[in-house]
Amino acid sequence: MANKPILSAPDAAEHNTDAAYVAQVIKRSGMSQRACAARVGVSHATLKNWIAGTHEWSYPAQYALECLAAFTDAE
Structure with a gap:
């Protein structure tokens, strides 16, 4: 079984609207x-x-992309 990345629970206080962070x-x-x-x-x-x-971007979009990046990193 492959190790899965550990993700933090969603927390809108972590919303980062900086365009550089999106990139x-x-x-x-x-x-x-x-x-x-x-x-x-x-x-x-x-x-x-x-x-x-x-x-x-909205926080849900941010979290979705962070999850995508985390799971892609784990592969």
Whole structure:
């Protein structure tokens, strides 16, 4: 059985709206922007807006991408 990453429980107090953090989480996933967008259920344009800082992502979107990155790191 493979080790699964330990994730913290969701906590909206951890919401980070910094566009650089969005890009960091996506990079950490090792996936393309399009693939990340598809996996969390948003358009590629929405994801690009988060990265550019023209729109803030929601905490649920942040947590979904953090989970995606954590599980991708574990593979």
